[in-house]
Amino acid sequence: MEIPVMSNILSKNDKIAAELNAMLTARGIFVINLLGSPGCGKTSLLEKTIDMVKNDLKIAVIEGDLYTSKDADRLAACGTPVIQINTEGGCHLDATMVKTAVTKLDLDAIDILIVENVGNLVCPAEFNVGEHAKVVMLSTTEGEDKPLKYPLVFRQSAAVILNKIDLLPYTSFDIESAIADIRGLNPYVNLLQVSCRTGEGLAGWAEWLKARAGDMRNHLG
Amino acid sequence: MHELAIAQGILNIALNTAASQGACKIIGVKVLAGELTGIVPESLEFGFSALAEGTIAAGARLSICAVPLTGLCRDCGEQRHVEKHRFVCPECGSYAIDIISGQELKVESVEVE
Numbered sequence: 223m224e225i226p227v228m229s230n231i232l233s234k235n236d237k238i239a240a241e242l243n244a245m246l247t248a249r250g251i252f253v254i255n256l257l258g259s260p261g262c263g264k265t266s267l268l269e270k271t272i273d274m275v276k277n278d279l280k281i282a283v284i285e286g287d288l289y290t291s292k293d294a295d296r297l298a299a300c301g302t303p304v305i306q307i308n309t310e311g312g313c314h315l316d317a318t319m320v321k322t323a324v325t326k327l328d329l330d331a332i333d334i335l336i337v338e339n340v341g342n343l344v345c346p347a348e349f350n351v352g353e354h355a356k357v358v359m360l361s362t363t364e365g366e367d368k369p370l371k372y373p374l375v376f377r378q379s380a381a382v383i384l385n386k387i388d389l390l391p392y393t394s395f396d397i398e399s400a401i402a403d404i405r406g407l408n409p410y411v412n413l414l415q416v417s418c419r420t421g422e423g424l425a426g427w428a429e430w431l432k433a434r435a436g437d438m439r440n441h442l443g
Numbered sequence: 444m445h446e447l448a449i450a451q452g453i454l455n456i457a458l459n460t461a462a463s464q465g466a467c468k469i470i471g472v473k474v475l476a477g478e479l480t481g482i483v484p485e486s487l488e489f490g491f492s493a494l495a496e497g498t499i500a501a502g503a504r505l506s507i508c509a510v511p512l513t514g515l516c517r518d519c520g521e522q523r524h525v526e527k528h529r530f531v532c533p534e535c536g537s538y539a540i541d542i543i544s545g546q547e548l549k550v551e552s553v554e555v556e
Contacts, residue, residue: 224554225460231452231474231548313445344481345445348548373528374479374546406529409538 235349239317242324242352246335250442252435253335255351257375258359259368260341263385265293266418267359267427268336272300274428279435282332284323286315286340293338303327314345317352324352333435343372355380355434362386362393366400373407381412381430388417446483449548450490456550457500466555469500473552477545478512512545 230236246253258264265285272281282303285294294306305323307315320337327335337353339346347356358379360368363386369376376382382404390397397415404413412430416423457472472491476482484507491505514525518537526533530540 223464223466223556224552225464226552227456227460227550228552229456229550231449231456231550234452234455314448316448348445348449348480370528372481374481377479377528377530377542403528406527406531409530 232348235317238321239350239352242317242321243350243354246324246329246352247354247438248442249329250439251329251332251335252431252438253353253355254337255346255353255356256336256338256359257343257346257356257379258341258383259343259361259364262341262359262361262364263418264338264341264359265296267383267385267416267424268297268338269300270418270421270424271336271428271431272297272302274424275431276301278432279333280331281334281336282327284315284320284327284335284337286319286338288312288340303332309340313340313342314349315339315351316349320351333439334431343368343375347372347375347378354438357381357383359383359385360400362389362395362397366396366403369400369403369407376404376407376411379408379411381414381427382408383427384413384415385418387415387422388420446486447490447494449482450487450494453487453491453505453550454494454498454500457503457553458498460550460553461499461555464555467499468556469495469498469503469553470556471504471506471554472500472550473506473508473554475508475510475547475549475551477510477547479542479545480548482507482548508551510544510547513543514540515543516540 284305286307291306294304297304305326356379358375461469488505495501512525515522516532517539519535521534
């Protein structure tokens with residue numbers, strides 16, 4: 223006997239993510255799910271960001287890694303609240319992990335929560351963690367073929383950060399091809415070219431963050 | 444690797460469905476996997492069979508049906524397959540394309556006895 227079901231396989235995760243999103247929205251906290259390959263510069267971006275917006279926004283970070291607290295230690299050194307999640311081999315964070323981590327934060331003291339996901343362009347794209355926006359990072363040393371190889375994450379993201387733009391002359395990265403592919407997947411995405419090493423382009427990113435955090439507070443009335 | 448978490452989700456739905464019908468054996472599960480999800484069928488089948496061991500779904504057949512990525516143009520109403528992940532309407536050139544299928548991960552049906 224065949225029983226029709228039509229159930230979303232990830233509905234349990236989606237439900238927890240939606241509850242978490244509603245709770246954080248009610249507190250006026252803007253939540254970002256930051257994704258990208260290992261070594262693309264996610265933690266470097268956060269170090270720079272925390273410093274750049276420290277007079278305007280209080281940022282907390284939930285840091286997802288398979289092992290070690292190396293990234294969390296870097297961010298804690300910036301004076302920001304940071305909660306480490308070690309997935310012990312797991313390739314992505316899920317909503318339950320983030321929900322548990324959120325209970326360890328003082329939510330009255332933050333404007334933006336950034337969840338730095340496990341370095342991976344495939345798996346984390348499927349699992350919402352309560353975010354208002356996904357942000358995906360790509361670096362010029364990875365090759366311009368990545369957007370079409372990992373289309374889901376580039377389609378879903380509200381912003382794409384193209385990092386290591388200072389290294390462009392030393393790589394064979396075809397930036398026009400990368401931009402065309404990203405725009406093809408996500409025509410209206412906020413595409414930012416930055417260098418976390420030199421600071422180039424980061425002002426635009428900081429402005430975007432401030433605007434989104436402001437929208438969230440205004441929405442709250 | 445995340446196929447294992449998805450396989451667990453499939454198994455949970457299948458077991459709950461069987462329990463609600465009072466069935467004692469799951470023979471097969473049909474899954475819809477959208478083109479944009481990037482699921483590797485072999486990994487999903489492997490994960491499902493490993494997790495199903497020792498349950499009433501042990502040995503059940505997992506059928507994975509790929510769902511094409513289909514877009515609907517908000518400007519001209521054209522509905523067709525999104526070729527090469529380019530979300531541009533081939534009819535009118537609009538970028539306002541809504542995905543109407545190809546992102547889903549669903550259990551379609553569960554076959555029990």
